[in-house]
Amino acid sequence: MRNLRIGLWALVAVVIGLFALFAIQLSRPKDDSVESRMIGKPVPEFALKPIVAGRPGLTSADLKDGQPKLLNIFASWCVPCAAEAPQLAELEAHGADIVGVAIRDRPEDVARFLDFYGDPYSRIGGDDLSEVQIDIGSSGVPETFIVDGKGTIRYQHIGDIREDDVPLLLQKLNEAAK
Amino acid sequence: MIAEFGLAALWLAAALAALQFLAGILALGEKGAGLEAVVRPVAVVQAVLCALAFGSLLLLFARTDLSVLLVAMNSHAAKPMVFKIAGAWGNHEGSMLLWVTVMSLAGGLIALIEKRLPERTMLATLASQAFVGLGFYAFLLFSSNPFERLSPPAQEGMGLNPLLQDIGLAFHPPTLYLGYVGLSVAFSFAVGALLTRNVTPEFARVMRPWVLGAWIFLTVGITAGSYWAYYELGWGGWWFWDPVENASLMPWLAATALLHSASVLASRDALRTWTIMLGVVAFSMSMIGTFLVRSGILTSVHAFAVDPERGGFILALLALYIGAALILFALRAGTVSEGKHFAAVSREGALVINNVALSAILGIVLLGTLYPLLTEAFGVRVSVGPPYFNPVSAIFAAPMLVVLAIGPLLRWRRDRLARIQKPIIAVFLAGLAGAIGVFAIGGVELLPFLGLVLSLAIAVGSVMPLKGRSLRRLPLTVWGMVVAHFGIAVALFGMSADTAFTQQTLIAAAPGDKAVVGPWTVTLNSVDPVAGPNWTALEGKMSASYRGGVEHHIAPQSRTFWAPPQQTSESALLTRWNGQLYAVIGGATEDGRWQLRLWWKPFVTFIWYGGLLVALGGFLALLGRISTDLRRRYATRRVAERKAEGAV
Amino acid sequence: MKALIAIGMVMMAFCAFPLSVFAQDNMPPAPYAYRQLDDPQQERKARELMETLRCLTCQSQSIADSDAPMAGDMRHQVRTRIAAGQEPAQIRQWLMDRYGDYISYTPRVNSVTWPLFAIPAIVLLLAGLAVWRRIGRRQNYKGDE
Known part of the structure; x- marks a missing residue:
């Protein structure tokens, strides 16, 4: 009977713990983002074909040219990608070198998208099968990675870039330049 | 006017629930003498008022009264009538009102007809029922008022999403709700019995039909939901171990265990504390399931209307009910005596294995469902899916299913396996034949292999209780058991065959x-x-x-x-x-x-045929129980009349 | 405020349907997203692996059960890698190196997940103990005392 008592109070304790867990989870917004495990690792080898006329494609070698870069994963069919366009322009104005990876996209759609929302990219590679996206550990569009001059991934921003995210990204870019 | 009438009825019903709770509790003590006469009538009136409130909501939806916010949000004048009506509970507020309505109707019904238990236990039960109801009334009135007006009225309703006009979608949630509410009645009986220290076979008999009814609805709900996912999602899967699915499975597991332990208590006066415990657990699982589904803290393919604030309210109710019941249980458990003893090889022995295994599976499903939530709190995300749930639950399910094949043949109290040698050999041969057959086909993995073998063994074992008995005279309850167990075999066969042989x-x-x-x-x-x-x-x-x-x-x-x-x-x-x-x-x-x-x-269809057979078995057993009760009532009345005549 | 609630309600009603909504990209699916490998042995391996990998853009579905474009691209990766002779465990590891444990529905024993395996073992022990105590010690039961 004593064992039963102890077991029961243990059960009560477990239930209290459970409720505490529920309360904690309930009190904070649900974070559905999946972080890449590739941060701190070199970018995987890839070579993406150009997707708009007159703009070079993107290879992993381009990311090892000594200059830190913003690697922006986007698509013309993605609504938040359009929303972050002004912030990308602002980052470019601050001297960021932005390279793009267009996910599952057609050349004419990308061209129209750039015409409409602005074009901050120095290079754009077309990733028709999300290969680079998967290889770099990105789980959606848009996402932005900071890659240092040696081709090491230093930082990942998930979702569209908001106005308040710009200073942090610039700071991370500076850190990557050191 | 209708909306105001409904709201007034709801407030009155809530007030009466408070009265029912207070009067019931006070009447248990010494100072409350006289109050006991109030409780039953109040419960009945409360049920009537709550039903009127729900009726008002139905009427508002039927008339598409766009001056009511809820109607404007969820309905549309151009909807077919059946979907207008179903729209009344196809949203958060309406579904909560449906919940509390069914609950108060159940309470009213108990108050009207249940005379078998000692009056003190009934008072405690009705008080507990009112207490649970009060929480939901508060939830409705303070945070989810279904009768809120919209001023100015909307031009047209917003709810014309044709995707939601699916007859399955209209009736799936209320089916599960009826199951949850049935378990709340079992919970109240358990609390009542615990409060008055009156855990008797009679208590189990009174509680059993409610558990059975709840279990039937849960079985139908899960079966229908599974088939719906199967044809609607377009990939041929019928069970994903998704959090929302698990949330409906857990109350079912607990109710299944409760059903079997209540039958031990009713027939043999054993497993007293355990039955009470399961009564508390089963309702807790319904509440936890509702919470998980509504609060949106878990990621699920079956997304629901989620709202953290409401999640918080449900969590508070959950903590209040379960916490109070568990603490009461921990305090009182020692004072309830264990009950009668039995031998290892006996019907009780088999049912104990069933109960332990079902509880273990319940524990594992709960663990696997909530574990990602736990690690998330520490910033680590993990996934727990079929490769975990299938084998781990099979460890417990397999021995339970073996016992299921022969357990019903055992006698109560004490038996010898030698006595049922022949049926055991028949069951064994069926399993062996299945094993040889599947082995000959080849390429079947362990779990589906086990499933196929066990399903054949159970199919043979489940009909054995019919052997040598007059099928016409056999009680409905035995028919119910046979059909339900056979249904388990059919469903298991379907699941295993689909897993093993799909091309x-x-x-x-x-x-x-x-x-x-x-x-x-x-x-x-x-x-x-x-x-x-x-x-x-x-x-x-x-x-x-x-x-x-x-x-x-x-x-x-x-x-x-x-x-x-x-x-x-x-x-x-x-x-x-x-x-x-x-x-x-x-x-x-x-x-x-x-x-x-x-x-x-x-054989994929066997999964759902099996599920329906299980539910049919439950229905037969319920009919059997009710008709026995009615006959007993009639007999007692006759005896009383005779006595009265004799006295004259 | 009312309008806000209204929008919220519509979104909710919308979400209540269990089919995910995908942003429309106009590209055709990857070659091996909806095509099986010619070798049934390999396809079986691929299928078993895909059923245990989580689709990252959907809510709680495996990549084997999803129409999301990214799930299709992942199926393509799995199938081409299997066809190139990689083992399922290798491919799972490759994905876990990128997305962490979250992508795999098969939890592995590590410092975070060990209770998932320890607790069932304890439950098994307790269950055995409960059955044994409840039943075993009354082996010599002779009748009601």
Whole structure:
């Protein structure tokens, strides 16, 4: 009977713990983002074909040219990608070198998208099968990675870039330049 | 006016629930003498008022009264009547009102007819029922008022999403709700029995029909939900161990255990504390399930209307009910004596194994469902899925299913296996034949292999109790058990056969191409555009023939809805007695062919036939219990009348 | 405020349907997204692996059960890698190196997940103990005392 008592109070304790867990989870917004495990690792080898006329494609070698870069994963069919366009322009104005990876996209759609929302990219590679996206550990569009001059991934921003995210990204870019 | 009337009725009902609770509790003490006469009538009036409130809501939806916020949000004048009505509970507020209505009706019914238990236990039970109800009334009145007015009235309702006008979707949630509410009655009985230290076989008999009823609804709800996911999601899966599915499975597991332990208590006066415990656990699982589904803290494929604030309210209720009941239980458990003893080989012994295994499975499902939530609190995300749930629950399910095959043949108290030697040999031979058969086919993995063998053994074992008895005179309750157990065998067979033998063909086909999937040859004849009220679709016209036989025509569609923009696959099913052909048409390839997904799923329909048989078994048992009760009532009345006559 | 609630309600009603809504990209699916490998042995391996990998853009579905484009691209990766002779365990590891444990529905024993395996073992022990105590010690039961 004593064992039963102890077991029961243990059960009560477990239930209290459970409720505490529920309360904690309930009190904070649900974070559905999946972080890449590739941060701190070199970018995987890839070579993406150009997707708009007159703009070079993107290879992993381009990311090892000594200059830190913003690697922006986007698509013309993605609504938040359009929303972050002004912030990308602002980052470019601050001297960021932005390279793009267009996910599952057609050349004419990308061209129209750039015409409409602005074009901050120095290079754009077309990733028709999300290969680079998967290889770099990105789980959606848009996402932005900071890659240092040696081709090491230093930082990942998930979702569209908001106005308040710009200073942090610039700071991370500076850190990557050191 | 109707909305105000409904709201007033709801407030009054809530007030009466408070009165019912206070009077019931006070009447238990010494100072409350006289109050006991109040409790039952109040419970009945409360039920009537709550039903009137719900009736008002139904009427508002039937008339599409757009001056009521809830109606404006969820209905539309152009909806067919059945969906207007179903719209009343197809939303958070309405579903909560339905919940509390069913609960108060159940309370009223108990108050009217239940005279078998000692009055003190009944008072405690009704007080507990009112206490649980109060929480939901508060929830409705303070945070989810269904009767809130909209001023000025809306021009037109917003709820014309045709995707939601699905008859299955309209009746699936209330089915599960009825199950949850039934378990709340069992919970109240358990609390009442615990409060008055009156855990008797009579208590188990009184509680049993409620558990049985709840269990039937849960079984039907889960079966229907599984079939719905199967044909609607378009990939042929019928159980994903998704959090929302687990949330409906956990109360079912607890209710199944409770059903069996209550039968031990009713027949043999054993497992007293355990039965009470399960009564508390079963309702707790319904509440936890509701919370998980409504609060949105878990990621699920079956997304629901979620709202953290309401989640907080449900959590508070959950903590209040379960916490109070558990603490009461921990305090009182020692004072309830264990009850009668029994031998290892006996009906009770088999049922103990059933209970332990079901509880263990329940624990594992709970653990696997909540574990990702726990690690998330520490910033680590993990996934727990079928590769975990299947084998781990099988460790406990397999021995339980072995016992299920022969347990019902055992006698109460004490038995010898030698006595039922012949049936055991028959069960063993059935399993052996299955094992040899499956082995001969080859290539079947361990779990489906075990499932197939066990399902054959259980199928034979489950009908054994019929042997040597007059089928006409056999009590309905025994029929119920036999049918339900046989249903388990059928469902298990379907699950295992589908897992083991499903064949798939994924191809890109041009019109005129043939594809082979298992015994079927499917020809894509043409792909034509068709239009619905708010969608256009590409329909793949196919003919399928089974082993070169008659050609059947099927036409899966790939639908595009424009408002809101959305693409869905309407699968086409071709059912034979021994399985289903499942066909889906996807997008076009660059060279102008069409993506086809074809599956031949042997015996997959047995899963849902089995589930329905289980529910039918429960229904037969319920009928049996009710008719026995009625007969007993009649007999007691006759005896009383005779005595009265004799006295005169 | 009312309008806000209204929008919320519509979104909710919308979400209550269990089919995910995908942003429309106009690209055809990857070659091996909806096509099986010619070798049934390999396809079986691929299928078993795909059923245990989580689709990252959907809510709680495996990549084997999803129409999301990214799930299709992942199926393509799995199938081409299997066809190239990689083992399922290798491919799972490759994905876990990118997305962490979250992508795999098969939890592995590590410092975070060990209770998932320890607790069932304890439950098994307790269950055995409960059955044994409840039943075993009354082996010599002779009748009600």
